[in-house]
Every structure is written in C-alpha cells, then in structure tokens.
Amino acid sequence: MNRLNNKVVLITGASKGIGAATAQLIAAEGAKVIINYAGSQAAAEKTVQEIKDKGGDAIAVKADVSKAAEVTALFDTAIAHYGKIDVLINNAGVMIMKLLKDTTDEDFDRQFNTNVRGTFNTMREAATRLADGGTIINTSSTLTRAMVPTYGTYVASKGAVEQLTRVFAKEMGSRGITVNAVLPGPTNTELYMEGKSPEMIARQAALNAFNRLAEVGDIAPVIVFLASDDAKWISGQTIGVNGAMA
C-alpha cells in the first residue's frame, strides 16, 4: 500500500524503539521521512540506510527537542530538504522511574523538558509551518490511566501531553490539521526494559488481555493509520494501544 505517497513526515526520537519502527513503516507507505535523534547518531543513520535499501527516502537530523532553537533548526532543515512537512510525530521521550520522595529537581526537569517542553516546542513550530491539511500525532502512555508507584513524574508529563493535544486540536482545525495522541502500553524497547526485573516485566505483561509485552510492531501501524488520510475525522483524541490493559 502507499497510503502516504507525496507526504513528508517528521518523527522525533526515531533512532530506535517505537520511533524507528514507525519510520520504517511510514517510508514503506511512500512518505519521505525525517529521522530526528538527540544522541544516537549511528542508530539514526542505520534506520535511514535501512529505509534507503528498501527504495525509500529519509534523512537523519540531530536536535534535542527540549531546546527551542534546535527544534526551529530541525524544521528549517526538513523544509529546506523536502520543501514541506505534512505530518509531525512527537515520539521522543524519556522515562524516569522513582518514588516521588526520591525524585530530584534534575529528574523532574529532564522528564518535563523532554516530554512536555519537547512536544510543546515542535507543536509551536508546527502551528505555522506544518502544511495545511496536515497531522500531528503525540505520544502519551497507557500509564496515565493507571496508578502505578514510581511513575509519578512520567505520567504527569504524559498527562500534560494529552491536555496539549486536546487544546491544540481545537486550535489547528481551521487549517485542516488533526492532532491526536497514542497511548502505548508496556512495549519491548530500551526505554521500557531498562532496570526492570523479569518478574516485574511478567507482572506488567499480565495486565493486558493477551498476557504479553507489546512489540514495536503492535504500535507503529496505529501511528501510520493516524498519519493517513483515512483518519482525517479523528482529532483531539487519546487512543490506547495497549491490548485492553486500560
């Protein structure tokens, strides 16, 4: 299928995990893809190469989404290279797991600067620079629907992303732009696996109806659907992609 022919798609945090898998699928649907990364240059370039090997078109662009000037430069580079951006996928994120009493000021700032300010920075650019009729897909987490110790600042940051999504959807309708958020459940990536015991992983996998951890391939096709014109009447929504976890 070529549901994204002639579209240009910017994916933040696409060097690995859900973002890299989404970039691959997006390219396979015919779109040109900007693979943003913050530090993992080799992984980002590998993703670009894999896309090119399959006949797709992609570039890797470094930018820390928490820095407004770097996000402006990211949009400049993308538009200079491909002429426009139709779809913005805000996937970049970090997850700090700590009891609230142990969370430092630095933890709080890193959590909010990447997840909330990062999403804010790219959406502010997109407000005037995304093409008319475009699409924005933000990334929250199913944990905003659960109450799990140690995820306090993480879910607070994702809750803010969901609220920005709802309000921005109303603001962007006049240009035909849709804004939604996906809420993955626990998914087998570096971000999720780091620091977790096999018992903890098994416990969390048992919270969905299928008794397994999600793979990136369970999440990416939903993002591709939301990026396509088939989803044009979906906006302002927070969509669980979690096997009935919550």
Ligand code: NDP
């Ligand atoms: P990974 O850790 O595998 O990938 C995270 C990506 O974000 C990397 O490409 C990383 O790039 C990038 N990134 C981190 N900080 C920045 C920054 N400041 N600027 C630009 N890019 C940045 O994570 P996942 O694939 O698991 O997560 C993707 C999204 O999905 C996140 O928003 C996460 O919160 C969300 N999510 C994940 C779930 C899971 O269980 N995996 C569940 C629910 C939501 P680099 O390495 O170059 O820094």
